[in-house]
Amino acid sequence: AVALAKAVKYQSAGTVEFVVGKDQDFYFLEMNTRLQVEHPVTECITGLDLVELMIRVAAGEKLPLTQDQVQRNGWAIECRINAEDPFRNFLPSTGRLVRFAPPAQTMFQGNTADLLGVRVDTGVQDGGEIPMFYDSMIAKLIVHGKDRLDAIAKMREALNGFVIRGISSNIPFQAALLAHPKFVAGDFTTGFIAEHYGQGFRAEDVPHSDPDFLVALAAFVRRKSRERAAGLSGQLPGYGVKVGHDYSVIVLNAQGGHAYKPVHVDEVVGEIGAAVVTVEGKRYAMSSPSRLNDICVTGTCNGQAYTAQIERGTPRNPLALVVQHNGTRIETMVVSPRMAELHALMPFKAPADMSKYVLSPMPGLLVEVAVQPGQKVQAGERVAVIEAMKMENVLFAAADGVVSKVLAKMGDSLVVDQPIVEFG
Template sequence: MFERVLIANRGEIACRVIRTCRRLGIHTVAVYSEADKDAQHVRLADEAWPIGGPRPADSYLRGDAILDAAKRSGAQAIHPGYGFLSENTAFARACAEAGIAFIGPRPESIDAMGSKAQAKALMEKHDVPLVPGYHGENQEADFLAAQAAKTGFPLMIKAAAGGGGKGMRIVRGAAEFADALASAQREAASSFGDTRVILERYVEHPRHIEFQVFGDTHGRVIHLNERECSAQRRYQKVLEETPSPFLTPERRKAMGEAAVAAAKAVDYVGAGTVEFIVAQDGEFFFMEMNTRLQVEHPVTELTLGLDLVEWQLRVAAGEPLPLDQEQVRAHGHAIEVRLYAEDPDQNFLPGSGKLQTLRLPPPSPHVRLDGGVVEGDTVTIFYDPMIAKLIVYDATRAQALQRLREALAACEIAGPKSNVGFLERLARHPAVVEGRIDTGYLDRHLDEFLAGAAAPADRLLFAAATAALLHDERGTDAAASDPYSPWAKADAWRIGHAGKRIVALAWREQRHEIEAHGHDGDYRLRHGDAACDVRGARHDGEVLSARFDGEALRVPLRADALRVLLHDADGQRYNLARAAAFAWESKDAAGGNQVIAPMPGRIVLVKARPGDTVEQGQELLVMEAMKMELALKAPRAGTIDSVSATQGEFVEADAVLVRFADA
């Protein structure tokens, strides 16, 4: 076994690898960019080396700098994690030439599967089922259009290199093909430095089911069962689980055998994932092979009781696989979701900024958290905005879903906006609960998963106000130098009349004022025309218990000087901001006379010119930020006065890109 391992990655996967190495007694070496000098993976590793600037191209994608750090630190092996250099053939070869073990497959295997086109040609030779389409070398636009017509619509355009949903477009008719091809090629060039694409017949309402495979240097290859990843938005996985609720034992056996055949076709060593498209009738087709560990590998670990990173280390050190195929036994059900700094109500716009509050459920046999940040850390603009992976486990799928709902309800994130509320709605949606979701369901029914504009009910506001009052009273009493002084009390008592306090709570820029009389858990509350008597209220920091108009209720919630977080009976999350009692400034809606950059990023396409007359919602620019393309659209119909952005330019957040002439 290795004594010193360098982790050529960052964030949660670097922390994940470090934990396994530490358990095995392996000295860990981290690398970091300027933006990550205070990151958690740097703090967790036994030592850490700087490798360049904040952008990936200046640091985590610099194989030369990483190899130099490995040599100088005495590392015997490099674990690439996932993303960055994990599927880079040149880097894997450079490691071998430097005498440093690459904890991953052989360069030839990466090469064979790194191109979707080459991979499909190889799978065709080994009788692995393929979707009809084109995966040849001719990339002329007219030729591709002809091949598209031959394949038939609807079809999928896919970047030939890479994965992760980048460079993928669905085309439903010939008239859409040229624009979709150009867009896919731009994204492919930006993400992978390769504009080549393949075409595939688009399978309507497919499921996405992948098989974890593992090979060793002794010629053995096995699979470790499947993961279903059908819950996707714009080809990005949102919820992953095992076992698949769709597979029968017969289908699982056939797909597992096909996955092993695919891995054997490239003499595979280490951890890999063979991904399949599965039609509603159960017919399955090879999609691609990821020659690395997957983000969703923890669900496999929980159901099998294994550590796949340990397997990677042992296989890379020349040891045989610990199990034979017939020894692989799964128990229970596991589900993973990813907590992101993003705003689902603004088209999932990635966020950045300091994590002012980060409260997650405590780890247990039923709850696992893989994260790369802690409270007080900053989510930067340079990398993927994932905060943590939340993985739950229980005996059955229904029980695991309930564990997931409970764990999500315990999450609180303040600073950048997060997708926690979206994930809570996902975990309760009938299509997910009943296991009938397909890869396009979320995109077709996205409005069913978004919060909507429903204001909190009066009973919910009364519970929130009660918790806020108890918090304020407790805080003032604790701070008083004389706990018996009447002047230290926060009960609003006044000479000559009953004291009145106002608790102001803001929800989606709507202000709610609750008038309160009373103190110490007994209150008379009013919100508009609604009133409520609260008696015997107690709050232990996590749960409020009280009698509301004589009805005893238990309400899980958290309250502090800045906000109150609670859920209604349907599981809808409400994060109510504490507002000043006697002052209110409404947020000025962004004027309709300009288009601003929602975050720092690079302008990849400018479609607007001064003097153009445009319609509301018309696409004016396309910018690339945080590994995704964002379409910036006209806020209203009108005439363009000026365009301040140029193609290829990097712009800062809130920069004015387009101005409209006065209406």
């Protein structure tokens, strides 16, 4: 890289890209005559401010160090936080950022001698609008650890604490990637995603070492809320809220199937915000200083620190508790055993059949409608084109049919799952 820069007499910051072959030799790909998105990784492991150095060189100053003075310290990883839906083949996601709360930064805050920690580079905030006209990256999350495994652990915890609501993000996919055994072992190539996620990314692709931890966390939070409700004054005699010890955690499934987990919760005498949760024989000693209205909660479980995200209610179920940790997200209801018995008797309302419609898979601008009412369309034929975030997405017919109605016109701004064409 140095020889190349000298050969072309380049005098600024730049990035030279190589690929490593099976023979472990490096092969030149390209040079970008600018800083790249990943430049914080270099800044972490060298302790150099590349932006400052670039500006000084542009002002005519000489570099204040030589090549042999560049030292490498530790290991750094960067995750691009993109406004994309990994469960819809990473299609762009636009809309209002209802909540945007990155994890706490511990880097470049009075500890310049020791860069180990978390850094967030972003230009968005709560209430901001993510439009369809720009690149999907909304933040960069960088961690610096003493070695690769330490950096992976730091990044997983930082992703757990990154709160984004209102739009979808690629955080679940990154959490799955960081937990994959082959990634952790360093056994991967440029074909890693095609090899392991060739059929697309699904929620079940996110591994979790202990799924019952999420169930225990839901029960723990529900127990805390019951304790607070029981302490309210003015309750009708004989009808006050009882905290109780036995619960059933219903893990909800969009397809109608539910799992019922019996849970027992015992408070820890003398400790505020602590309880022992037993899920089907597994014991979880839990404590947390977080408040009930916090989305991002921290605490310990069996002596190990954790960071997770918990929300109350969904658009379809205001009683739900949604728990998210290490990329895994479950929707639960924590109820009494009797309520769980009654819930099991409730009929399931199947979602409406939308197979006759071509739906918009993402928010975007409808730039073309290629069919008309009455037109015969064959499977695989072009139906519409949607543009968003510097990408054009072509929609094709999934089966043969006759167009009954065209429900959207060119120039319309579409939302996710908005019908565009109806077949008869």
